[in-house]
Amino acid sequence: MSDAYPAAGVRPGDVGMTTSDRRASAPRNAATPSSRPAESVVDLRSDTVTRPTAAMRAAMAAADVGDDVFGDDPSVNALQERIAALLGKEAALFVTSGTQGNLVAVMSHCARGDEYLVGQSAHTYRYEAGGAAVLGSVQPQPIEHQADGTLALDAIAAAIKPDDSHFACTRLLCLENTLGGKVMSLRYLEDATALARSRGLATHLDGARLFNAAVALGGDPFEQAQAIAAPFDSVSVCFSKGLGAPVGSALVGSRELIGRAHRLRKMLGGGLRQAGILAAAASHALDHHVARLADDHALAARLAEGLQGLDGLTVDPPQTNMVFVSVDSAYAPGLALHLKEHGVLVTGLDRLRFVTHLDVDAAGIDRAIAAVRAAMTA
Numbered sequence: 001m002s003d004a005y006p007a008a009g010v011r012p013g014d015v016g017m018t019t020s021d022r023r024a025s026a027p028r029n030a031a032t033p034s035s036r037p038a039e040s041v042v043d044l045r046s047d048t049v050t051r052p053t054a055a056m057r058a059a060m061a062a063a064d065v066g067d068d069v070f071g072d073d074p075s076v077n078a079l080q081e082r083i084a085a086l087l088g089k090e091a092a093l094f095v096t097s098g099t100q101g102n103l104v105a106v107m108s109h110c111a112r113g114d115e116y117l118v119g120q121s122a123h124t125y126r127y128e129a130g131g132a133a134v135l136g137s138v139q140p141q142p143i144e145h146q147a148d149g150t151l152a153l154d155a156i157a158a159a160i161k162p163d164d165s166h167f168a169c170t171r172l173l174c175l176e177n178t179l180g181g182k183v184m185s186l187r188y189l190e191d192a193t194a195l196a197r198s199r200g201l202a203t204h205l206d207g208a209r210l211f212n213a214a215v216a217l218g219g220d221p222f223e224q225a226q227a228i229a230a231p232f233d234s235v236s237v238c239f240s241k242g243l244g245a246p247v248g249s250a251l252v253g254s255r256e257l258i259g260r261a262h263r264l265r266k267m268l269g270g271g272l273r274q275a276g277i278l279a280a281a282a283s284h285a286l287d288h289h290v291a292r293l294a295d296d297h298a299l300a301a302r303l304a305e306g307l308q309g310l311d312g313l314t315v316d317p318p319q320t321n322m323v324f325v326s327v328d329s330a331y332a333p334g335l336a337l338h339l340k341e342h343g344v345l346v347t348g349l350d351r352l353r354f355v356t357h358l359d360v361d362a363a364g365i366d367r368a369i370a371a372v373r374a375a376m377t378a
């Protein structure tokens with residue numbers, strides 16, 4: 001299941017916030033100008049709902065900037081050099097979003113009429129509006145996930161097309177980590193990319209939540225992030241999810257690949273001017289918000305534990321910051337609506353997704369647990 005949406009056909013608006021809800025939402029960090037009490041809404045729809053902290057806003061305000069289309073923005077250049085080095089690649093490109101990073105990656109690896117292999121529930125296939133096909137003329141070949149979120153090696157091998165004029169040319173394997181909050185082992189990433197390479201395919205990782213995966217592996221999160229990225233030709237990583245920046249992602253890879261991606265970013269309207277204001281937020285996030293992802297993971301575990309043992313609910317044990325809960329038909333979709341009425345926002349209807357992040361704390365999680373328990377035992 002994608003990190004973006006918890007269930008097929010469920011859009012954020014299904015159980016999402018109204019504009020006035022959004023105004024009412026006051027995060028834990030004291031940085032925001034919101035005047036509402038912090039308890040008003042516990043927003044667990046996504047880790048994208050965070051607002052920049054006071055320190056992050058200060059870093060943005062102080063950022064040295066220039067015109068990045070001329071390559072003149074020192075804050076963007078510094079971020080690009082830093083994230084490339086952190087992930088062990090030659091070069092990086094600051095892009096507006098995870099979607100743009102994945103799209104320029106697919107289009108940099110593939111030409112018109114080529115094909116990429118991708119998970120059926122991967123963001124790069126399912127939740128990016130068909131951009132690779134529409135804008136890149138690159139055909140996706142989706143593959144079913146295994147229970148742990150991986151794509152079976154024999155399924156990958158079987159999906160690679162022979163060199164035959166009937167078929168699109170299979171050029172690229174795209175993986176996602178974390179996927180639906182699940183962490184892939186380094187061993188699996190090495191095996192899957194080795195298989196792809198042995199068949200002449202390039203490899204791309206959608207690492208929107210790469211640092212969540214790195215933290216979950218234990219040890220030094222930056223070393224683990226580099227280990228996760230190592231076997232891939234390109235990796236996209238988001239600053240605007242668990243890392244808490246308002247905007248921005250990076251694509252890393254070889255200098256040659258990033259050169260192609262740079263032209264494509266411009267073509268897609270992603271050439272920004274004084275983008276250093278945004279890059280400064282991302283750099284601040286790398287300085288201050290990586291190790292603390294462990295707190296989000298601990299809160300997800302606290303939530304899962306608090307929801308255990310309720311008739312009508314099946315709770316998947318979380319590996320990172322997402323808790324998926326299947327709701328018996330007798331209770332769905334009423335449960336999500338009940339939660340919304342009680343100031344707890346989640347996505348999904350019969351399979352709810354709760355996501356922990358920088359702007360939620362233990363008290364918020366306990367409120368969410370209490371709201372679910374009240375609904376299920378009423």
Ligand SMILES: Cc1ncc(COP(=O)(O)O)c(C=O)c1O
Binds near residue numbers: 098100176209240
């Ligand atoms: C796994 C994954 N990849 C990519 C994206 C796209 O990121 P953006 O919303 O910045 O385009 C998301 C968004 O939630 C995601 O969950």
